[in-house]
Amino acid sequence: MAGSMKDIKLRIKSVESTMQITKAMELVASSKMRRAKERVEHSRPYFETLHETLTKIAAADPRARSPYLRRAEIKRTLLIVIAGDRGLAGGYNSNVLKLAQQEAGDHLVLPIGKRSAEYFAHHEVPLFTQEVLLAADITVGECFQLSRRITEGYLKGEYDAVKICYTRFDSMMTQTATTLEVLPLSIEPTEQQKAEARRSQILYKPSSEEVFRAIIPEYVAGIVYGAVCESVASELAARRTAMDAATKNAGEMIDHLNLYYNRARQAAITQEITEIVAGAEI
Secondary structure, X not given: OHHHHHHHHHHHHHHXXXXXXXXXXXXXXHHHHHHHHHHHHHHHHHHHHXXXXXXXXXXXXXXXXXXXXXXXXXXXXXXEEEOOOOOOOXXXXXXXHHHHHOOOOXXXXXXXXXXXXXXXXXXXXXXXXXXXXXXXXXXXXXXXXXXXXXXXXXHHXXXXXXXXXXXXXXXXXXXXXXEXXXXXXXXXXXXXXXHHHHHOOOXXXXXXXXXXXXXXXXXXXXXXXXXXXXXXXXXXXXXXXXHHHHHHHHHHHHHHHHHHHHHHXXXXXXXXXXXXXXXXXX
């Protein structure tokens, strides 16, 4: 009985240590979460402004033709897959990787995030780059460099479409793995936008097509950076939720172990009293 009580006590101490770790990780994720949400909120206006500008250019010159707008037969797709750098985030990594696996056809993969790079390297999928890009550390400048390489490859015909698989940040409790088509562009101005463009006095130099073509790399960079920001925020939210659940489970486990310990202790006391009484009667 004494050995059983000692085992339970050691188990309680072990679970308490684990609970301290999960609680600390929850607090760290909550702290980083605020900065990640700010990055998401600050990145959205830039992307929205670029998209609005491209729409205005397309409305101003409906006859303009751009290789970024062509709808040729899609034989190969560049798939940008953004996952986390670490685990302990519930189903965050597995959900986005499963979504990427569901994409049919011939793919070239650009992994962002350590888990994404490890996953596709293990499955021997053709990679856009062998460099491991950490999602939490990627900068705006690196996104612009990636964007230039992505658009150059698209224009050269190395792939016919570009898609991003990432996790959209909806709220602290909800994050959704989703796929976004980046290239070719699907820009269809409304009748109101076309009418406003005809009344507009804006002149594009040297031409609307050249301006349109120059903005596209900026637009792609904005999408990539925005998707990274959303994914990082989603990872932190998922980790905070997972660690909160782990902390609560550890607390419940400690309560059960304390109950078992008290029962074992009470049984030991009862047995000692019984032995003493039996000895006195003899």
